[in-house]
Amino acid sequence: MVTLADTEAGSIRNGPSLGIETRSIDFVPPAERHGKVSAQGPFWFLGNFQFFTIAIGFIGPGMGLGFGATILASVLGILFGTLFMAFHASQGPDLGLPQMIQSRAQFGYRGVIIPLLGTLFTFAGFNVVDTVLISQGLNHLFGWQIPTVALMLGAVAAIIAIFGHDWLHIVFRVLFWVSLPLYVIVSGAILFGIITPHAAGHTSFGWIAFAAQFAACAAYNITYAPYVSDYTRYLPTGQKRAALVLNVYIGASGAAIWLIILGAWLATYLGASDGMVAVSSAGNVVFPYLGTLTVLVSVAALTATMGLNAYSGMLTLITGLDCFANIPFSRGVRISGVLALAIVWLTISLSLNANAINALYDALSMMLYLLVPWTAVNLMDYFFVRKGHYAIEDFFTPKGIYGAWGGRGLLAYAVGFATSVPFFNLAGLYEGPIAHALGGVDISWAPGLLVSGVVYYLITRNLDLSAERSAIAASNEALGTNL
Template identity: 60%
Template sequence: MAQQMADASQKKKGGIETRSIDYVPENERHSKVIHQGPFWFLGNFQFFTIAIGFIGPSMGLSLGYTALAGALGILFGTLFMAFHASQGAELGLPQMIQSRAQFGYRGVVLVLIGTLFTFVGFNVVDTVLVSSGLHGIFGWDPTIVALGMAVIGTLLAIYGHDWLHRIFQLCFIISLPLYLMLTVAIFMGEAGGKAPTVALGFSWVAFIAQFAASASYNITYAPYVSDYSRYLPRNTKPSSIIAAVFFGASSSAIWLIAMGAWLATHLGASDGLVALYDAGNHVVHGFGSVIALTSVTALIATMGLNAYSGMLTVVTALDSLKKVNPSVGIRIVTILCLAVIWLAISLAVNGDAIGILFAVLTVMLYLLVPWTAVNLVDYFFVRRGKYAITHFFRPDGIYGAWGKRGIAAYLIGFIASIPFFELIGVYSGPIAEMMGGVDLAWLVGLVVSSAAYYLLSRSIDLTAELPVIAESEQALMQLHNTDHTPEAKAVPVGASV
């Protein structure tokens, strides 16, 4: 009966998802872990990923070293992303709501700023890349292209979780054979191109830059990967979720970064979409248009992903400052506001797309690495997945309004990494200069924040949390036959159920 009521509610709202930052009860967990792999495979299976492979060659790195650095960076970054994915099924919550356990009900706003920058930043770069690419290929007006992308991405985000999964599965089925054809053509020498005229080799600066950009690419999924696993049944094996996300997200990215490196070194490509078009047309006339437009479609779907999680971030921030009703209305208004922001910035941006891409990814890495370190240490090593879920929605709950340990660990890690920053043309930290421009800020932030939080968390009385967790679980059991949010059923600390 409860599921029928939920289905009826969806139909009345035109198929628009009704959940946002609230807990997903067990009777609404309709997703399957088998869908996670193709979903995250497609998330990286478009020409944005190809452009990541341009970074190394633009700094003098050879094809082989670029592919190696890209693969190692992706494997490293995906490791963190995949472990976050298991939190969605276990907790039934968006990722940033769960971060209240480390940063506090209000303190989480600190890291929400960084994550919102990530979502908006990705959509800005996506829009710039597609607009310039389609203009270069077909002569389409960049402003009209940007507007069309914003409309489609906004609609996907408004319809929400299920529609995003459906569109991603469809794009996956269409895209895979096209990229297989192009890859085979490249290996057989049928995609054009010639050996680079300028000698490319190895340098630590370029290798680390390619590694960091690749690692950042999938680490930036960490703040929202559990947004798309929170509809999985709670008893889903964590290892199966982690494996599906890891292999899905890493395999497509490694593949296309290597392809991007080939396009950069053998075709002199500086625009991923144009390069895809040229290589495809060299195989069969017209194939370039098909694969380019397919790639654009996949990227627009990913923009819907960013807008959806950006909405969850903003609503979480608003709720942290003043309690809000996570209604369909606030979801739609928030998504529309985000679309206006990323569209305005995109239309104002001019300049080198590769430079913009690299700079945005680097800043994202600086902001997100300390957060992912704190969150994962808390989840896997401190509290070991045991949380009082109803207390995520209470400023007076056991996690408090301000999580001093999490905030301190984040800031300590971020500040410690500043001397290692290497933002080309913007800022070069003293230690980065001493190391010849090698950027290790992300590694410093990761290690320092992890160690700081683990040491600070030793004073947490985990035994005192156990009765509250038990009360929370009893309260959640009541949600299985209702359609209410956890805050409506939250059990005060020390109260009996």
């Protein structure tokens, strides 16, 4: 076991570093904190401002749902799902730790490996689907070779992840300001009739299609939950929780709602089934090469998001290895983790030739199954059980107050997951009885969230929090903090 004192020291600074990040899953001391809460809005906005999001808007129209109903289902789904990701934001500056290290309080030093498997699948799965979407789209538009595009995407994403936290914020901020005016022009051209529909809209409605669109949108931002505090942990302590949560919420939900509605319009009125091709064609109607430029900038945004996935995936991988081995929290280990993940997602991506939209929908479903019980347990513990008070040093030893295996957290996770199984619908693999009764609509996230959270709250009612106070005080003294 590596203690916090053994980790590679980062340089004390008040601003971002332009070198390769030195820290990994270890605690970020107050002297190294920097950044502004207001920067979190554009950061998470850009995270959803790409073709992956546009494709979500195709689901409802593809099932015959009218444009207006698709908008309503999408807005409600995004507003609901974003709540769970946004509330994780306050854990970063409060604790100075990556998201999944903090989960050791609920699941134990080694028990956290259970939700870690789900989160690692999430990060790798998103990069697989992103690679498929981009490489197939660019092949369709420009004839670029799929293997070449995939390898270039992997290299750029890995480099961004290797340089780390501060470079991710810089890249995202630049791409936010580059992307925004392009999509404003394309969207404005639709609103003012410059881009005209090729087909008449319809007002068809069906509860099954409506529920499917809602569920996909809710799932979309819930799957961001394991990321959030990875990118808020360098913020100075004492941030206003409401302001931080609101910035993340508005950024992540605003971009998603915008581009999902754009995708729904493209599918409904232009008969689009490929977001990249549709945006290229629509933008080029406004003036030559606008669509092409928008496509290339959006590809850059999605590639940066792949770097985000690689970075958080690396933190998850190191956390998992640290559960059972003496892993140094060094720069070299971080780089090795990123490269290992890149090899895995590229190998899988290059072996796929299935329809990208089907891969997208199935991946979202599987990610949701694994993440929902975890986010319910984690948020319940943070806001209602321990209320943000933790012994940081005890996260890094199996002999600490959180133990090696957190029975309460693991039980709540298992019960929540088991309860949601009858609601699962994985096309061609499994359809639960309740999903079948609902016409194939997968709403497993609902019982998963409710049951896991309630069970965890009930079985922690007798948790002796007073016994943890001395460990918290000792940890704060050792770290020179008052967390």
